[in-house]
Amino acid sequence: MNKHPEYLLNKISGPKDLKKLSISQxxxxxxxxxxxxxxKDAAEGGHLGPDLGIVEATIAYHYVFDAPKDKIIWDVSHQTYPHKMLTGRAEAWLDxxxxxxxxxYTNPDESPYDYYAVGHTSTSIALATGMAKARDLMGGHENIMALxxxxxxxxGLAYEGLNNAAIEKHNLVVVVNDxxxxxxDNxxxxxxALKKLRDSNGETKENPFTAMGFDYRYVADGNDIKSMIDAFKAVKDVDHPILLHINTLKGKGYQPAIDHEEAHHWVMPFDLKTDKTTVPALEGPTxxxxxxxxxxxxxxxGEKIIAINAAIPxxxxxxxxKNKYPENYHDVGIAEQESVAFAAGMAKEGAVPVLFENSTFLQRAFDQLSHDVAANDLPVVMMVAGGGMSGTSKTHxxxxxxxxxSNLPNWIYLAPTTLAEEKAxxxxxxxQRKHPVAIKMPTKHVPVGENxxxxxxxxxxxxKPGKDVAVLALGDMYDMLGKGVAEKLGASLVNPISANILDKDALDKLAxxxxxxxxxxxxxxxxxxxxxxASYLGDKNVKVLNYGQKRVYTDQIPLKEIxxxxxxxxxxxxEDVKNA
Structure with a gap:
């Protein structure tokens, strides 16, 4: 049921309706x-600060430009709730x-106003450069914008994109939402560099964007609708690369999100009256x-050890x-490639780098995992969070x-089944100072354990010995599924410990x-x-059944269904084992 039938938003089925409104409307x-x-965020969680800060710029964009013919690529796209409301999807917030x-996140399967499924940072400008070049090649004239x-x-990819955007022969607008x-913290x-631009109202001579060749424009109040409409009108249809720098307030309209920006970037369900989460805190160690x-x-x-993180402490x-031991903490920004190379450099000099990486973002640093760490066999320690099946977006x-x-030489990938094992x-x-070691941090419930x-x-x-069947349950799956399967079948239950190093003697015996x-x-x-x-046991007289996720992108599918x-x-x- 629509909670706000009186809202003006009910009359906006798309940008064409927005274009009829006055500034006050x-x-x-x-x-x-x-x-x-x-x-909605209070009810079910989600990105908060980024969406609250981009509202006016989004309204102004759809007022001035002619989407979906004109195209805007939202970097990360975690700030597109207002965009979705203005492009025919408001019911998903009203009801x-x-x-x-x-x-x-943006999703082309969902709307013609979305051009990519995007959930990782720094890709928008690079995507826009390709779109602009294709437009030129095909004789088109639409506006291409990356925000x-x-x-x-x-x-790093943002700079690769900028480097190419600066030499685009025709229209390409990069909006830096500052x-x-x-x-x-950035x-x-x-x-x-950005502070010098803001402090000088965009007038400083130390401008990295003009140095690259961009036509640079600055908007001091990116949360003022009229200012943003004027800025967008001024860059629409301009036949060269432009960088539009807008100063906005993250969390605008909700004071707790302004006062505590990190905590309100993404939120779990919370009480709007108190700003306290309604999700019970986990008890005991995690x-x-x-x-x-x-x-x-x-x-x-007193050890020469440092925690390295890519913007997600x-x-x-x-x-x-970060707060208690600043000399033992380093945040590289949203730059996973740099974080892994940084760790490699530290290990080479004899320090102990402990990388804290999120599984979905780690793929951005694959070359460094291989070229800089594995090929040099450097003793980097890496804790991987968020690894496992989940009901998240396909971008995450x-x-x-x-x-x-697991498939790179020299890396050892360990998967604990208990918190005691994680610690050990x-x-x-x-x-150890011989090889790079990664540890898959539990994401499902695991016991504390001991010994x-x-x-x-x-x-x-x-x-743990059984009869006729052996169940090798890796990491989280040991407690979540392995124990139950082994118990129902009277099977042996095996903790394999590593995701990529096999205990071949044990496998021979089990076979x-x-x-x-x-x-x-x-x-x-x-x-x-x-x-x-299965490959190792291929010539043995034993049937092997493998369970994991199919090679597909799930998208907001509940974990139980997956x-x-x-x-x-x-x-x-x-059932499968009995049939086998």
Whole structure:
């Protein structure tokens, strides 16, 4: 049921309706959009600060330009809630029963006003350069625009895009949405450059964009609709590359999001009256708290160790390290390639780098994992969060980390089944100085556990014996599925410990003692752990059943459905084994 039938937004079915409004009506529309963003995010969570800050610029864009013929590429696209409301999808905010009808990022399957499924930073300008060149080649004349935040400008691909955008022969507009904030505080020399531009109202001679050849324009108040309309009218149809720098306020309209920007970049469901989350806090130790305890112990022991992070300290609970031990913490910005190369450089000089990476963003640094770390066999320690099947957007899936890391030489990828094991693996990884070691941090519930082995130089499987069937359940899957399957079948239950280093002696023995071997992993199947086991046992007289995610992009599909679709429930696996 529509919560706000009186809203002006109900009359906006697309940008053509927006073009009929007065400035005062558009200002009213901006207030309505902010209210709806807050109401929906409070109910189910989502990106908050970025969307609250971009409302006026979005309204002005659709007022001036002629989408979908004119094209705007939203970097990350986590700030497109207002865009979606203005392009025929407002019901997904007006009606709580329809909250799930749209995805949280741009999605071409959802609307002709969205051009890409985008969820990672720094890609928009590069995408726009290709679109502009194709337009030129095909004799088109539409406006091509990339809107990128100052936080996303800390990523290397943004500069590759700028380098090529500057030599576009015809229309290409890059809008730098400068709200002086990334997910966390912005870092690096870019902060200094943008501040000089803001402080001088865009007049400083130290302008990196004009130095590259851009026609540079500045808007001091990017949250003023009239100013933004005037700025967009001035750049529409201009036949050369332009960089439009707009100064906006992240979290505008909701004071807690202005006062505490990092905490309100993305929020879990919360109470609008108190700003407190309505999601109960986890009790006891977590994967994050275990990792932080290990870091603090080594730092306080005076070791030359550093936590390295690419702009997402909140994902790991790194704020305590950042604030209490600033010399032992380094944030590279939204620059995963730099974070891995930075770690490689530190390891080469004898320090102990501990990289904290999110699975979905780690794929941006694949070359560095290979070329800089693996090929040089440097003892980098890497904690990988968010690895596993989940009901997130297809732009944020965490099911590829094992495939990336496990198939590179020299990398050892460990997968703990308990928090005690996570701690022991981390301690060993920090101590050993021979190879790069990654640890897949639990994302599902795992027990605290005890009595974990302290040496992982040689992988030796932990086996609870059973009969006829052996279940090898990696990491999170040990407790989540492995135990239940083994119990129902009276099967052996195996903790494989590593996603890529096999205990071949144990596998040989299991193959002679069992009729069926089952592998279960929280990752995509292709190139994963199960295929390594199946390949090794290919000439043995034993049937191998592999369970993991199919090689597909799921998009906002509930985890229960994903598991069922991949036959990854206890009953389904048991049924398959009995049929085998």
């Amino acid at each position: 558009m200002e009213q529309l901006a207030k309505e959009i902010r209210t709806l963003i807050l109401e 709580p029963d329809k909250y799930e009808d749209v995805t949280p 990128i935040g100052d936080g996303s400008m800390t990523g 709200n002086q904030m990334s997910i966390d 870092v690096g020399g870019l902060v200094t 994967a994050n708290s275990v990792a932080m305890d290990v870091m603090k112990e080594h730092i306080e022991n 909140g994902v790991f609970g790194l704020d305590e390290i 899936l965490g099911v590829f980390d094992q495939v990336m890391i 693996m981390m301690e060993w990884a920090i101590k 974990a082995t302290s040496d992982y130089a040689k992988i030796k499987y932990n086996i 002679t003692e069992n009729k069926v071997i089952v592998t279960i992993e929280d990752n995509t199947l292709d190139g994963g752990f199960g295929e390594k086991v 598991l069922k679709d991949n036959r990854m429930t206890v009953d389904q696996i048991v």
